[in-house]
Amino acid sequence: MTEPLAMTEPFAMTRPGVQVYIGLGANLADPRRRVEQALVELRTLPESELMAVSSLYQTAPVGPADQPDFINAVARLDTDLEPLMLLAALQRIEHRHGRIRNGQRWGPRTLDLDILLIGEQVLRLPNLCVPHPRMQARAFVLGPLAEIAAPWLEIPGHGRLDLLLAAVAEDVAAMTRLPAAEPAPHSPTMKAHTWSL
Numbered sequence: 311m312t313e314p315l316a317m318t319e320p321f322a323m324t325r326p327g328v329q330v331y332i333g334l335g336a337n338l339a340d341p342r343r344r345v346e347q348a349l350v351e352l353r354t355l356p357e358s359e360l361m362a363v364s365s366l367y368q369t370a371p372v373g374p375a376d377q378p379d380f381i382n383a384v385a386r387l388d389t390d391l392e393p394l395m396l397l398a399a400l401q402r403i404e405h406r407h408g409r410i411r412n413g414q415r416w417g418p419r420t421l422d423l424d425i426l427l428i429g430e431q432v433l434r435l436p437n438l439c440v441p442h443p444r445m446q447a448r449a450f451v452l453g454p455l456a457e458i459a460a461p462w463l464e465i466p467g468h469g470r471l472d473l474l475l476a477a478v479a480e481d482v483a484a485m486t487r488l489p490a491a492e493p494a495p496h497s498p499t500m501k502a503h504t505w506s507l
């Protein structure tokens with residue numbers, strides 16, 4: 311007699327496993343277009359599926375004030391890539407956008423892709439800290455994240471998203487949410503404003 315097929319098998323084979331949130335930021339050389347292009351490139355990552363994208367926001371710089379406003383957004387990518395493989399893939403995208411690291415802390419950049427969360431994992435590797443060490447206090451991260459994640463999302467070590475968001479409510483109110491761009495003809499539709507349950 312043949313073994314019955316496991317019911318979960320097809321599902322497990324088609325859906326990448328870990329929910330990752332990625333913060334996107336840019337403030338040089340047509341930053342809005344760069345963020346939009348980076349989102350297109352995230353869709354091409356192997357073993358991954360782009361599940362949700364927040365609105366784009368114009369935000370005042372945190373850090374040195376003598377630099378242009380940023381464009382920020384957050385995306386959810388479900389992936390089977392190992393964390394360091396994902397980091398390398400994101401850095402390749404940054405590099406393609408002419409990212410130059412000149413050593414200035416929090417200085418201007420053509421494109422910054424930060425891994426905010428990898429499920430509920432806590433990583434303290436020499437080149438990768440997850441949750442991103444400053445995400446819990448930053449309106450330009452928490453505002454867009456709250457659009458696409460459940461209010462009860464747990465930020466390991468810091469608590470629930472909705473409570474963290476309340477603490478930066480004034481800064482969130484000061485951000486400008488940009489109107490959605492017209493979708494290009496035949497562009498794939500993107501799920502937005504969905505909670506990952």
Ligand code: A4P
Nearest residue numbers: 335369370371372373380416424425437438439442444450
């Ligand atoms: N690294 C460690 N953990 C991570 C992670 N979770 N995700 C390492 C990505 N990279 C991580 O990053 C430096 C090194 O951090 C990398 O080599 C990687 O191995 P970087 O991108 O070269 O430099 P960075 O982004 O300037 O560093 P950092 O400290 O992450 O900067 P932040 O804290 O992200 O601040 N204001 C507004 N309004 N909007 C912004 O987007 N961004 C910054 C950057 C400052 N002010 C801003 C914004």
Ligand code: MG
Nearest residue numbers: 422423424425
């Ligand atoms: Mg970065």
